[in-house]
Amino acid sequence: MTAEAKANPEANPRAARLLGVASIRRRQAPDVSDSLAHLNPRLARVLAARGITQAEQLDHRLQAVLPPTGLPDLDEAARLVSDAIERDDSILIVGDFDADGATATALCLRGLRAMGGERVDFLIPDRQRHGYGLSPALLDELDTPPALILTVDNGISAHDGVAAAKAAGSRVVVTDHHLPGDTLPAADAIVNPNRADADFGSTALAGVGVAFYLLAAVRSELDRRGWFATRQRPNLANWLDLVALGTIADVVELDDNNRRLVAQGLSRIRSHACAPGILALFTVAGRDPREARSSDLGFAIGPRLNAAGRLENMRLGVECLLADEAAEARRLASTLDQINRQRRDVEANMLDTVAADLDRAMAGQGDTPPSNPADWVRFDPGFHPGVIGIVAGRLKTRWVRPVFVFAPAEVGSNDGRLKGSGRSILGIHLRDLLVEIDARQPGLIDGFGGHAMAAGLSLERSRLDAFRQAFTQALERHHERLPDGREVITDGPLEAADLHLDFIDALDHHGPWGTGFPEPLFDNTFEVLEKTALKDGKHWRLSVRLLDHPNARPVDAIWFRAPDPLPPGRHWQIAYRPVADSFRGRKRLKLFVETALPVTVSD
Structure with missing residues (x-):
């Protein structure tokens, strides 16, 4: 019997509660279809656990993106927008003050202008003055009602706002992905995959995804009218970086279709064929766009964009995404980064207030609810x-x-x-x-x-x-x-041969990972050889070695926001993500620790 097999998993939940960390549970072993038999068995297990049963689900080519069939009102919305472009009418895009709304706004502005819209502008509600979405308060500040209002990532519940816009003489096209109420607003067209009468294959589209489908329909309608006979027909794939960012930042489910859209957008970011503002946001976040992953969009780029809508005005975020000059993009991204630092300070102060309240009332709680x-x-x-x-x-x-x-x-x-x-x-x-x-x-x-x-x-x-x-x-x-405590669910153990950059490349290739398609997390029992405190013990650098391979080379691991104290002993069951860490142009394997628990190992 191996040493790892002698570890006591029954002590895991109790040890987790005592240490204030998460317990570790492995997913039930999934059935792996024959279509995945050619893959590394551990990789095939990961994909099967996320519902992959056919090789076609891993096809991330643009041609595999779902057709728009079943999206209600899409043709009517495309007709109305195309009419406005042909007549040189004023078009006002009303967005939302989060990253999904900002990317959808920038996408539509870039797309409609590229299709010949000369009088296209945008407006983002102020969180404090206007509230959410298209509202009478927002419309009251317009000097002249636009001929057409196009909402993105909002509008499905804007009964009063739509009524006010219609009363002022504007036509209204709503594009949204939020769940409708019992009744729909009286807009001229409402494109939403979650309408009761929708029959589209992906109800998980983000607001920016719905906007992308509308642009495709508008381009097709203008194509049918011969509009591009004397104009350049835009390539919508040029803006999939915006679709990817908004989709990941809005934490929507990464179903097959969303994964294709995100994969295409990430590919453009990695090749620098994306908005200068996105490249600038990568720079201020200290991330390399050439190695962009969905986690970068979700945890580094999205929060910097969202910070503007939380503490300032999201117009700043949209302007960053619209900037064409690198210098202007860097200036705006730097401002967003500063606002995000303020947001983190505000957040930390609020969490400290909660902790202090509980300490006073209950003599200390720590992470115990x-x-x-x-x-x-x-x-x-x-x-x-x-x-x-x-x-x-x-x-x-x-x-x-x-x-x-x-x-x-x-x-x-x-x-x-x-x-x-x-x-x-x-x-x-x-x-x-x-x-x-x-x-x-x-x-x-x-x-x-x-x-x-x-x-x-x-x-x-x-x-x-x-x-x-x-x-x-x-x-x-x-x-x-209500569970006893936080539980981390893993994809089980890796073999020693999997702790290699080739396996990490295979994981990256079969992403993108995110909500509904979670990034793989593994667990093994390791011997902890060294522990080095970082930032006064808030983070720890570890040197670990697989317990079953005492002659293997040690692996570096980082445990961010580690508990105090660390688990005792030198043998830990560690839940981790293997990553390719780049430093001075060289890549090496590193483990990011999610949680760790002490185990008892018999000699």
Whole structure:
């Protein structure tokens, strides 16, 4: 019997709770189809666990992207936009203040102008003044109503905004991907893969993905009219970098179609055939675009773009994506980076406030969730409304509990209006929870929306305690779904031969990875040879060796945001991601540690 086989997995959850880290569980071994038999068995296992049963699902060529069949109102929307271009009408793109909305706005602006639209402009709502999406408050600030309003990543719930636009004489085309309500706004056309009458093969499209399909339909319509007989017909693939960024940043499911769109966009970024603003954002983030991965878009580029919409105005982000001159792109990207640093400071201060509150009330909690669900609803008058969603997500991950974080609806305001953002865990549908609360206590919540894992709402500060009580009551029937602690699910062990750059290349080739198609995570038992503290012990550099291969060369590992103290002993079960780390032009294998637990090994 090998040493690793003698490790005690039954002690894993208890050890995790004592250490304040995640327990480790391996996925059930999936059935691997014959179409994957030619691959490395560990790679085939990873792909099968993510629903890959046919080799065609791994075809990331542009020709494999789904046709637009089944997208409702797409032809009518294309006709309306084409009419506006032909008549030289004014077109106003109304975006959203997140990365999906910003990329969709930049995509449509670039695309429509390239197709001959001479009077195309954009407008991004101010989070504080206008609220979300197309609204009467936003339209009130226009000097002249545009002939056509095109919404991107919003509009499906903008009944009042659409009505106001129509009353002012504008035609309205809505492109959105959010779930519709019981009724649709009275727009001239609504393109949304999640409409009840839609029959499109990918309901997971991001807002920028829907916008991409609209541009393709507009180009086809103009082609049919002979519009490009005397004009250059644009290549829409030129802007797939924007589609990739918005898709990853919006954390939509990476189904087969979205993976193709993202893979194409990443390919363009790696070859520098992308927007100068995206290259500049890679530079300020300290990332190499030649090695761009979906994780770079999700954790480095997207947050810098999103920061503008959270603390400033997303117009700055759109202008960065529209910049054609490298110097201007660098200037705007640098400003976005500075705003993102401010956002991280605000976020850290808010998390510190939560920790201090709990320390005072409960004599310290660490990463252990408060036992009373009312304490999973956090508020402080100094919280920033643009960052509450991020903080809720951090607390949800730390506590493995559904969490709501509230802030004054406007920065510095004390008018009693609160804005809340919630994040949930698997098994507890957050929007359904709000529906239940609203049904039990009508009038408690002023308004809400969202989906299973994230939701937002507004209410009066005087009702916050009542909301905490209603939230606690609603969670009573979900008590059995609350886990003991955070659990990390892995794809099992790797062989020693897999700890090689060739295997990492194979993983990268079969991505992109993201929501619904999670990046592979493995676990093995290692001997820990060296430990070096970084940043006062917040991170650790490790030298480890597979326990079953005592003669193998040690491997470097990095554990970011490691617990204090580290697991005891020199034998750990480590959940990790193998990566190709580049330094001074050389690549070498490195492990990024997700969590680690001590194991007992018999000689």
